[in-house]
Amino acid sequence: MRARVFAVLALLLVSACSNGSSSSGDSGEKTIALFLPESKTTRYEAFDRPLFEAKVKSLCGDCKVIYSNADQDAAKQQQQVEAALTQGADALVLDAVDASAVAPLVNQAKQKDVPVVAYDRLISGITYEYYVSFNNVRVGEMQGQALLDALGKAGTTAKGQIVMINGAPTDPSSADYKKGAHNVLDGKVKVGREFDTPDWSPDKAQQEMEQSITALGRDQIVGVLSANDGMAGGAIAAMKRAGYSALPPITGQDAELAAVQRILTGEQYMTIYLDIRSEAEKAAELAVALVRGQKPDAPTQADNGSGKVPAFLLDPIAVTADKVKDTIVKDGFYKPAEICTAEVKAACTREGIQ
Structure with missing residues (x-):
């Protein structure tokens, strides 16, 4: 009788272990x-x-x-x-x-x-x-087209040169962005200076923009193709330091908060919202x-x-000031309170961002 009880207990134990492992589905x-x-x-x-x-x-x-x-x-x-x-x-x-x-x-x-x-x-x-x-080639094409559109509106397409600040050469996405931008820009605008920027560094982008201003002349730069928002910030800092009274259109990517604010206040023309x-x-x-x-x-x-x-x-989605509300804000990427600080509040009101 005792042997039978032990046998039953052993079977129950084996069954429990088996059921436990199969129900987990993994180890x-x-x-x-x-x-x-x-x-x-x-x-x-x-x-x-x-x-x-x-x-x-x-x-x-x-x-x-x-x-x-x-x-x-x-x-x-x-x-x-x-x-x-x-x-x-x-x-x-x-x-x-x-x-x-x-x-x-x-x-x-x-x-x-x-x-x-x-x-x-x-x-x-x-x-x-x-x-x-x-779709990284499409990102570059959107940036290039946005810059061409801005130059066309300003009537400056044929009146100067642009600076291209591409991303890190170790990042294959950079080559795609660059390819896409050239697909749109080549033959339509003169590229005065072009850089592949190590580490996507805003500081290095600022130095590249300073070099471009020195080489080309402040009044000869009509636009900047920046592959992302951080580098756009560096380029804008260089132009402000050089005494630009009005900044030429500049592109970006990543919809960084600071960039969205710059777009609303007119310092940056657009970003690519991913x-x-x-x-x-x-x-x-x-x-x-x-x-x-x-x-x-x-x-x-x-x-x-x-x-x-x-x-x-x-x-990707191209975002200019008039599209911030229906893309970045609508998706909850940033809340209006995050974007609309004191310096940006009037621009937010203008674009209906509350």
Whole structure:
């Protein structure tokens, strides 16, 4: 009788263990590692990271996020990725400092059967699971067209030259922005000076603009194609220091708060608004799916020179002062109270932002 009781108890224990493992669907907590490239551009810490982390938490209560920011240091990012792999990360979401040099890191992940999502910047030299970003050539085309439109309104298209301040040469997105801008600008306006700006640095952009003013003459610069808002701020600082009474039109990207305020007050002509929420949340969805052994279909592919990578490419939006209310404010990217400080309040009233 006692033997029968023990046998029954043993069967119940085996059954309970079996039911427990099958109901969890995995071996316990999963770890997703998110790597962002720098913090000079405000979007990464203010939006990409918290949005990504929140989406992972909402989709996967037993998923942990390891977060690292490389501060524009490729060697530091290498150490961060290797550390995450050593700690047992189950998926990597990687926005590379130098997207042409991280193939060995992706290969290390592959050797450990850890899937990789290239985030915002297309990684070259190796294939991987997914690429999530925006249509970057289209971003450059929008910037170029906006600048041409502004020059046309001012009647200055043929009366001077423009300065092009492109992004970091280590970021393949920069080449796409540059290509798109040239698609629109070439043959329609004279480019007096053009720069590829290391680290996307606003300080270096300011120096480049100062050099341009010295070389071309203040009155000969009719517009500035800046690839992002931080560098636009640097260029504007240079022009103010040079004594411009009225600033020529200047483009940007990322819809940084300071840039939105400059657009409303007339210092900056436009920005490219990227729906970072959609980008970060899509990357989070893919990472969670991958750690669960799933592989969702992608709507398109991106050629990274080594093969076709399944890709999700989101649409950018060009925003001038008259479009801030119906895009950035409507989406809740910033609240009116954040934008409409004392210096900007009159401009907000003019554009109906309350």
